[in-house]
Amino acid sequence: MPTSPKLKKRPNAPTYDDVVSAAKQISGHAVRTPLLESPLFNEKLGGRLLIKAECLQRSGAFKFRGAYNRLSRLDDAQRKSGVVAFSSGNHAQGVALVSQMLGVPAVIVMPKDAPEIKVSNTRAYGAEVIFYDRDTDDREKIGASLASDRGATLVPSFDDPFIIAGQGTAGLELADQAKELGAKLDAVIIPCGGGGLTSGCALALRKVTPDTEIYAAEPETFDDTARSLAADERVSVKPDQKTICDALMMPTPGEITFSINRKLLTGALTATDDDVLRAMKAAFNYFKLAVEPGGAIALAVAMSGAFDIRGKTVGVICSGGNVDAQVFAAALNVE
C-alpha cells in the first residue's frame, strides 16, 4: 500500500475494518446493487467495463449507505433530538429516507438551485427543507447553527468516518461481484465530489484487491481532488465554476476524505459536461439505466479516453440516478 511519510493516520479516519462493519450494519437494508456488463459496449470500447449501478440504490444514490451506517448508530436520545444535514440533494434524500425508516426528525439544508426531483423527494420522505444560496451562503454554518439551536446531530455529507465507511461498502461489493464474474480488476473509477465515496471505496479496494488502480473522477471545472493530489495538500478550485454535475460541486476535498485519498488513490481524472451527457446516453442505451450527470462522471472518464480502457477490465461506479426528466431527455439527444 503506498503511504505518505509526511502523513500520520488521523484519529478519526476510518479503516478497512470500519467498512466491513458498515457492510454488516446496512445488510438487509441497502440494495446489493448489480454489477452490469454489456458485450456490445465492451466491443465498442475495446475493454471490459463493469458498472456498479448505485442509481438503483434506495433513495436513488449510494448516499443511503453512509446515511444508514451513521443514523442507525445514534442512541435513543440522539434519535429523538433529530438530525440536520446539508446537501446538494443525494445526501439529503439518503438522510431523509433513513430518518423516516428509523423515526428520526430530519432538517435538510439544500441549495436553492438543486434539481426539483431531489427537493421534492427529500420532502416526500418527511424531512423539513431549508434552502441556501450556493454563491453567498455558508451551508456548513447554517447547518451547524441549526443543529446547535435544536440540539440535533449534524450528519456531514462526506467528512465523517461512519459516512465514509458506509459509502465504502459499494466498493467492497464491487470487488466481490467482480470476483464472482471471474474478472480481475485492472482499475476502478469512482465519482468524486467531497470524496466520501472515493475514499470509502479506496479503503475497501486497496485491501481486497491491492493491485487494482483506483481513480477519482471529477468534472473538469471541479477538479479539486486532482489539484490537491498534485499539490499534496487540500486546495480549492476557483470560485463561480459551473458544471451539470450538481452532485459534484464541492470546491475543496474533505479533510478526512483527502487524508485517505492522498494515500490510496492512483490518481484523479476529469471529464467535460459533454462527455457526461454522452455517458448518460450510453448508460441508457447499453445498460438500461437512468444515471444523473454526477453519477455518470466515472463512465464519462472511461469513455472519453481520459482513462485508456483498451485491453483492460475496469469497474466504474454509476453513483446516482436522481435527474430531472428534461435534463435526461437532453442527454438522449446528444450526438
Add this chain to the structure above:
Amino acid sequence: MPTSPKLKKRPNAPTYDDVVSAAKQISGHAVRTPLLESPLFNEKLGGRLLIKAECLQRSGAFKFRGAYNRLSRLDDAQRKSGVVAFSSGNHAQGVALVSQMLGVPAVIVMPKDAPEIKVSNTRAYGAEVIFYDRDTDDREKIGASLASDRGATLVPSFDDPFIIAGQGTAGLELADQAKELGAKLDAVIIPCGGGGLTSGCALALRKVTPDTEIYAAEPETFDDTARSLAADERVSVKPDQKTICDALMMPTPGEITFSINRKLLTGALTATDDDVLRAMKAAFNYFKLAVEPGGAIALAVAMSGAFDIRGKTVGVICSGGNVDAQVFAAALNVE
C-alpha cells in the same frame, strides 16, 4: 392449484422441475436481476410494489434466459448447423447474443418495423438479419423454410418447453428475492405477448408461493390471452391492431404456453398505450430504469387501477429495456 378437468397435460409442456433445471443451466451466465422497491412510489400507490428489473438482463430483456437454456442444450452437430429464430426484437437479441457466446451461427427473421436499437444490436451480436412484413408475410413459414434449407435448428420465441422453462427462472428468482425481503406476495403481474414469460413464471410461482395470484398483462389491443381465458380456448385478436408495445404484438397465445396459462393464471389484465407511457416515466423517476413499452405493461396495469394494488404486496416484472431514445423521450414528456 386450480385445474381444468377438460385439459390433460401436454406431453411437451414443461414443469416446475424444468424451471429449476433451467435455473441451474443459466446460473453464472444470466444476471440475477434485482428486485427493486421505492418507498415514495409505494406511498403514492398505497401498496407495496416490487419490480423485477429484467431490463437489466443481458441483451436488455428476459429473453436471454430462455435462449441460453435452449441453445446451451444443443449438441455439437446442432451448434455447427446453426439456429434460426423469428422475433420482434428481444428474442432476436437474446438468441444472437447466446449464439455469439456459444459460437453458433444465427439467422434472425425480424419485422421490418422493429425498433432500430433491436435490429442494430442483433446485427452487432453477429447474427444475420432477414426482414418480413408484419401485415403480409408469415414469419413462421419464413423461419421454418430457412431452417429447413440450412439444416438449422428453429428456436421458437415462446412455444417451446426449454424457452418457457428458461423464462420461468425470472419468476423463481422473484419469489426468492421477495422472501429475502420478508415480503409475502399477494400477486405477481407479468407482461404477456406469446405467453412464454407468463407461463414459465406461473410454473415457478404456483409451486413456490401457491397462494399468490398470477396475472398476465397485455395491451388492450392485443388482449388475446384475456379473450382466450374467457373462451377457455385459444382465440385471436382482430387483424390490424396497433400498440406501442412492439414486443407484445402476438395476435394469438401459444399452444403450449396457453395450456399452462389456462390452468395456472388467476386472470389477464390490460392497459392502454397512455398507461404504458406513464409507467415508463414512473420507472424512470422512481426506479432509475429504462423500460421499453412492452416491458412496462405490467407496471401500467398496477398503476392504472386495472389491478387494485392498495394494501397489497405485488411483484411486477419489467421485462425489457430495448427502446429507441426518441420513444423514451416521449414517455418522459407524458403527463
